[in-house]
Structure formats: C-alpha cells, structure tokens
Amino acid sequence: xxxxxxxxxxxxxxxxxxxxxxxxxxxxxxxxxxxxxxxxxxxxxxxxxxxxxxxxxxxxxxxxxxxxxxxxxxxxxxxxxxxxxxxxxxxxxxxxxxxxxxxxxxxxxxxxxxxxxxxxxxxxxxxxxxxxxxxxxxxxxxxxxxxxxxxxxxxxxxxxxxxxxxxxxxxxxxxxxxxxxxxxxxxxxxxxxxxxxxxxxxxxxxxxxxxxxxxxxxxxxxxxxxxxxxxxxxxxxxxxxxxxxxxxxxxxxxxxxxxxxxxxxxxxxxxxxxxxxxxxxxxxxxxxxxxxxxxxxxxxxxxxxxxxxxxxxxxxxxxxx
Numbered sequence: 645x646x647x648x649x650x651x652x653x654x655x656x657x658x659x660x661x662x663x664x665x666x667x668x669x670x671x672x673x674x675x676x677x678x679x680x681x682x683x684x685x686x687x688x689x690x691x692x693x694x695x696x697x698x699x700x701x702x703x704x705x706x707x708x709x710x711x712x713x714x715x716x717x718x719x720x721x722x723x724x725x726x727x728x729x730x731x732x733x734x735x736x737x738x739x740x741x742x743x744x745x746x747x748x749x750x751x752x753x754x755x756x757x758x759x760x761x762x763x764x765x766x767x768x769x770x771x772x773x774x775x776x777x778x779x780x781x782x783x784x785x786x787x788x789x790x791x792x793x794x795x796x797x798x799x800x801x802x803x804x805x806x807x808x809x810x811x812x813x814x815x816x817x818x819x820x821x822x823x824x825x826x827x828x829x830x831x832x833x834x835x836x837x838x839x840x841x842x843x844x845x846x847x848x849x850x851x852x853x854x855x856x857x858x859x860x861x862x863x864x865x866x867x868x869x870x871x872x873x874x875x876x877x878x879x880x881x882x883x884x885x886x887x888x889x890x891x892x893x894x895x896x897x898x899x900x901x902x903x904x905x906x907x908x909x910x911x912x913x914x915x916x917x918x919x920x921x922x923x924x925x926x927x928x929x930x931x932x933x934x935x936x937x938x939x940x941x942x943x944x945x946x947x948x949x950x951x952x953x954x955x956x957x958x959x960x961x962x963x964x965x
Contacts, residue, residue, distance in 0.1 A: 646965065647762035648944045649698040653691045656945045657698075664758060664766040668715040671769055673707030673725065677781035677938070678760035678963045679789065680704075682815065685952055686888055687755065695756040702963070703729035703753040705760030706775065706784040716769050724779075725772040726787050727760065728917055729753050745795075745912040761944060763965045775921060782935050782962055783928050786819070789960070790924075790931075791917030793819035796884045796910045797828055802859050804829040809857040811835045811873060816886055817863030818845050818934065818959040825849045826927065833857055835869075840957035848930050861886065867893030879903045886910040938964035 647661045666672055684701050687694055709723040719725070732739050732747035739747050753759045753771065775784045793816055802808065802824070810821045813836030822845070824830045833852045836842040845851065858881050860873045865887030873883055874896075885907055899905065913920075924931070936958035939947050944963055951961060 645763040646941050647700050647758075648702075648941050650688065650694070650701050651698045654688065656688060656948060658942050658945065661762075663764060666711060666713065666766055668713040669768060670713045670766045671709055671716060671719055671772065672711035672764060672766050673705075674710050675705055675707050675760045675762060675765055675965045676724075677785040678702040678705040678965070679785045680944075680947065680951065680961045680963065681789065682888060683752070684754070685948060686890075688948055689952065690890070693752070693755050695751055699755065700758035700760075700762050700765075701754040702760030702762070703727060703755070704785050704788040705753075705765065706781040707760070707765065710764070719769060719772070719774075724775045724777050724781075724784065726775055726784050726921070727753055727767060728771045728773055729788055730912060731756050731771070743914065745914055750912075761941065761963055761965075763941075773918065773921060775924070779924050779928060780932070782938065783924060783931050785962060786931050786935070786960060787917055787920045787924060789815050790819050790823075790920035790927075791913040792816055792886065792910070793823050794827075794916040794920050795913040796820045796861055796886050797823050798916065799908050799910045800859050800861070800882060800884050802828055802830060805831065806859055807831045807833070807852070807855075807857045808859045808861065809833045809835065809854070809873065809877070810861045810863065811869050812861075812863035812887060813838065813841050813845055813959070814863060815959050817861060820861050820863065820886070821845060821849055821851075822927070822930065827923070830859075838954065838957065841959065844934060844957060844959065848933065857881070860884070863887045865889045867891070867895070871895065874899055874905055877905060880905075882906045882908065884908050884910050934959040936961045938962055941965050
C-alpha cells in the first residue's frame with residue numbers, strides 16, 4: 645500500500661509499504677480522511693515528540709472498518725470510526741483517576757505508532773469512536789481538533805455573553821472561536837494576520853472589533869502574543885493556553901500577580917472528543933466551509949511545505965488516500 649513516512653526532521657517520503665499486520669485485539673481500517681495537524685508540522689520541523697522513526701504520521705483520521713480481530717467486540721466491518729489520538733499508559737496517577745490527557749507517558753497515534761497518512765491502518769478498539777455514516781469523512785475527521793477546541797472552552801469556564809479575544813485563527817483558534825459563538829454564546833474578537841482566513845471565520849461568526857476583553861485564548865504559540873494578551877486583558881481575566889510554543893521566553897510574572905491574571909493550560913481533551921462528535925450534525929455545514937480541498941498522499945510533502953510557509957487560507961487541510 646501507499647503511505648507517507650517521516651524519517652526525521654524535514655524528511656518526509658511517499659513510499660510503497662506492506663499492509664500493516666493485523667492482531668486479535670486490533671481493527672483494520674481503510675483510511676477515508678486524515679487531517680494535517682499543527683503538531684504534525686511541529687514534528688516535521690523539530691522531531692520533538694517522535695517515539696520511533698520512521699513512522700507514518702496522521703493522528704486525525706476517519707476510517708471504515710475492514711477487519712475485526714477475534715478478541716474485539718462492539719465493531720463490525722463497514723462501521724465508520726474516528727481515532728481518539730491519545731495513547732496513554734493506564735498506570736500513572738493521572739491515568740488512575742482517568743485523566744488520560746495528563747498521562748505522564750502520553751503519546752499519540754502517528755508518533756508512537758503508525759497513523760493515518762496511509763491507505764490502511766491497524767489500531768486498538770479503545771482508540772476508536774463510531775460516527776454516523778451520514779457525516780462526511782472530511783467533517784468527521786474534525787472531531788479530534790474540535791475536541792481540543794471544546795477543551796479550551798471548558799477550561800475557560802466562561803459565562804454566556806462574555807467578551808473573549810482569540811489570538812490565532814488557525815485550526816484550534818478558529819474552531820474555538822466557532823464554539824465560543826455557537827455553544828458558549830460569547831462575544832468573540834479574533835486576532836488573525838491572514839486576511840483570507842480571518843474572512844473565512846468572519847463569514848461564520850459575528851466577530852466583534854478588537855477592544856476590551858475579560859477572557860482570552862492563546863492559539864499561536866508566540867510568546868509576544870501571550871505577553872500582549874496579559875497586558876491588555878482586564879484585571880482578573882483568564883487566558884487559556886493551547887498554542888505550541890517553540891522556544892522559551894522572558895516573561896513578566898509580576899503582571900500576573902498584580903493584576904490577578906489566571907493562565908490555564910489546555911492539553912488535548914478529556915472526554916471532549918465524544919462531546920464534539922455529538923455537535924457534528926449541528927456544525928457540519930459550517931465546518932465544511934473551513935476545510936480545504938483534499939490532497940492525495942503524493943501531494944503531502946509539498947503540502948507540509950506550503951502550510952509551514954503560511955500559504956493556506958483554510959483552517960484545515962486533509963488527505964484523502
């Protein structure tokens with residue numbers, strides 16, 4: 645079968661590989677759609693979270709069950725599923741209290757095992773969630789990043805009508821802005837330098853002019869953007885951090901103390917992907933407008949280059965093997 649393999653920093657190859665081996669406690673999936681995540685690009689650029697090389701990336705995936713292992717129950721061939729991207733140890737204190745997103749050895753599909761940038765993938769049943777057959781794969785695959793965005797909203801603990809500044813209109817920032825409007829019923833401001841991407845979101849959300857705000861979302865991973873949010877948010881404000889920072893930076897912690905600004909981290913999701921799946925029918929039409937046309941596996945290396953250069957107007961690019 646055809647697969648895209650990451651061999652190291654900046655080394656992504658399209659190859660012909662053997663079909664993944666099946667096991668009694670696994671399911672074989674035909675990959676219908678696989679989203680390209682910012683963490684995929686981060687791994688390509690830094691190799692930071694990779695547990696093995698080479699590896700097939702792609703943790704945001706929707707597939708059709710082709711084969712069910714003898715020890716697996718609850719699935720049958722033809723089922724549509726999406727991957728819960730998390731791979732947790734099940735033994736650490738966080739796992740013991742079912743906070744799997746905080747596992748001390750947390751890994752992800754496409755990093756600790758082969759992922760969805762291939763024609764087929766074999767995964768365990770505990771990492772798969774069923775989706776209705778009438779949800780298009782390109783929308784279903786958004787359940788994973790939508791779960792991350794919903795985690796941000798939940799972590800903010802935000803009242804209806806609140807003024808919220810979202811910094812960064814990429815996949816997670818943009819989906820968070822959409823949820824803040826559609827689900828949390830907030831007044832949303834968006835800071836996004838890409839005019840096409842800003843307009844894409846403005847067509848779906850009644851964005852407010854940049855002004856005073858009491859809550860914020862940092863979805864860029866840029867230290868000076870966080871510093872600006874801390875400076876401009878009203879005293880007593882709360883900022884959710886979900887962007888991936890690529891370096892350390894000096895920070896004026898006294899500002900947090902003196903103005904009682906709360907910073908809260910947002911790591912993947914707890915049960916939010918399941919909640920996101922329940923929202924897909926309500927949001928499907930809007931989500932579809934945020935998604936780029938599909939690319940083939942052969943096009944994926946160049947797509948990585950284009951995305952890193954900031955050349956996409958879309959919130960989500962995805963692969964159709």
